[in-house]
Amino acid sequence: MTPLQRTPILILNGFLGSGKTTLFRSLLAQARKLSLDVSAIVNDMSELDVDGELLGITEAVEENKSMLVSIHSCVLSSTKGIEKLDEAIRTLRSEKTPKLIIVETSGSCHPMPLIAFFKEQKSLKLTGVFALVDSLMISQDFDNGANLIPRMQHNVTHGKRDTVNLLVEQIMFSSHVFLTKADRIASHQLNPIASVVRNINPYASTHSLQFGKLDIDSLMDLDEYDYLNVTQLMEELKPALEAETQNDRPYDLATRVIRDDRPFHPQRLWTICHEHLDEKISRSKGFFWLASRDKHAMLWNQAAGGISLEIIGSWRAGIVADEDHGISEMEIAQLKEMLAEEKGRFGDRNCDVTVIGDESRVDRFTEALKSCFLSDEEIELWRGGHAFQDPWPQNMARITN
Ligand SMILES: Nc1nc2c(ncn2[C@@H]2O[C@H](COP(=O)(O)OP(=O)(O)OP(=O)(O)O)[C@@H](O)[C@H]2O)c(=O)[nH]1
Numbered sequence: 001m002t003p004l005q006r007t008p009i010l011i012l013n014g015f016l017g018s019g020k021t022t023l024f025r026s027l028l029a030q031a032r033k034l035s036l037d038v039s040a041i042v043n044d045m046s047e048l049d050v051d052g053e054l055l056g057i058t059e060a061v062e063e064n065k066s067m068l069v070s071i072h073s074c075v076l077s078s079t080k081g082i083e084k085l086d087e088a089i090r091t092l093r094s095e096k097t098p099k100l101i102i103v104e105t106s107g108s109c110h111p112m113p114l115i116a117f118f119k120e121q122k123s124l125k126l127t128g129v130f131a132l133v134d135s136l137m138i139s140q141d142f143d144n145g146a147n148l149i150p151r152m153q154h155n156v157t158h159g160k161r162d163t164v165n166l167l168v169e170q171i172m173f174s175s176h177v178f179l180t181k182a183d184r185i186a187s188h189q190l191n192p193i194a195s196v197v198r199n200i201n202p203y204a205s206t207h208s209l210q211f212g213k214l215d216i217d218s219l220m221d222l223d224e225y226d227y228l229n230v231t232q233l234m235e236e237l238k239p240a241l242e243a244e245t246q247n248d249r250p251y252d253l254a255t256r257v258i259r260d261d262r263p264f265h266p267q268r269l270w271t272i273c274h275e276h277l278d279e280k281i282s283r284s285k286g287f288f289w290l291a292s293r294d295k296h297a298m299l300w301n302q303a304a305g306g307i308s309l310e311i312i313g314s315w316r317a318g319i320v321a322d323e324d325h326g327i328s329e330m331e332i333a334q335l336k337e338m339l340a341e342e343k344g345r346f347g348d349r350n351c352d353v354t355v356i357g358d359e360s361r362v363d364r365f366t367e368a369l370k371s372c373f374l375s376d377e378e379i380e381l382w383r384g385g386h387a388f389q390d391p392w393p394q395n396m397a398r399i400t401n
């Protein structure tokens with residue numbers, strides 16, 4: 001195989017909730033519009049595979065399911081993750097060679113094991129290693145970036161490794177840094193953050209990015225990743241990383257999964273979110289339903305400094321119950337047949353949420369969320385058509401594909 005035939009690989013790395021899936025969805029939509037032959041690999045640390053589902057409902061993937069491989073229940077940088085990545089690339093290239101393979105890592109993924117892996121792959125060409133950095137999180141938790149290097153130095157001095165190392169090293173290994181969510185901070189805050197990033201990695205280009213608006217054209221022919229820039233860094237970090245790669249879920253991050261068929265009580269959920277969310281809960285995401293909006297399947301998306309609820313579609317059970325469903329009797333009969341297969345008490349309606357955070361806080365928040373599910377008495381009220389108090393925005397955005 002000549003070097004020209006090597007398949008380009010682009011990695012979307014970056015801390016939990018920094019905007020990787022948002023960018024990925026935008027890139028897949030553009031690839032579809034421009035008929036670009038792009039394949040996708042997505043990694044979710046949790047067994048719920050929320051990102052796999054979010055990419056799975058894009059029009060690009062719905063039209064061609066074989067373009068996406070989803071790897072979940074482990075982090076890509078672990079030994080197991082790298083094996084699964086290798087297998088996924090083989091699967092994607094088994095029938096034809098895509099023009100570009102884009103890989104979204106989970107937010108807890110260290111880029112070094114992936115870079116080491118691609119360096120050895122003669123038929124692949126690693127181009128971009130993108131580090132997406134949440135500028136709102138940096139401004140709030142690291143004083144516009146001023147605390148980032150001192151906190152890293154403190155860890156180095158004390159022989160400690162935590163998520164600060166991860167954040168800084170994601171930047172160190174990147175070819176491009178994207179400062180996301182710039183719309184959430186004042187414009188004068190962006191420059192200090194960008195200059196800290198440039199101090200950490202003078203080789204990477206730094207850009208700001210809002211809601212994943214990046215032209216895919218500019219990514220199709222990127223230069224090969226410059227391994228020389230990180231040779232020394234790789235040597236230095238090797239001992240520490242070797243210990244971490246044995247672990248499927250590294251760092252001081254704990255993951256919890258909430259699975260329940262019941263809806264959330266809208267007011268209780270609102271109160272709990274306002275009382276319990278802080279920097280120790282790095283990330284929570286998933287699908288759920290609210291007792292007050294029981295026709296809609298909703299996406300829960302909480303990252304540092306913010307939570308967003310979006311409508312992702314309609315529950316089948318909601319359509320069937322709707323007197324104005326506007327679909328044919330035959331379609332209704334088909335939906336009822338599907339619903340008969342469901343195990344939950346509420347048809348296809350259910351709640352699947354992953355919570356990721358500091359070991360010390362994650363259980364408290366998870367238990368608090370669980371207390372938001374309707375009690376048996378409230379379920380009876382819901383069945384009777386009770387109007388639950390609902391402080392969430394009335395006009396929730398619908399996720400677009
Ligand atoms: N305000 C604002 N929100 C954004 C932007 N980009 C992403 N978000 C929001 O940030 C949240 C997390 O975005 P994702 O794209 O899921 O982040 P991620 O990096 O894929 O998250 P993980 O895979 O869990 O690490 C979502 O609620 C997004 O809507 C942005 O530019 N501005």
Ligand SMILES: [Mg+2]
Pocket residue numbers: 020021022051104
């Ligand atoms: Mg994601």
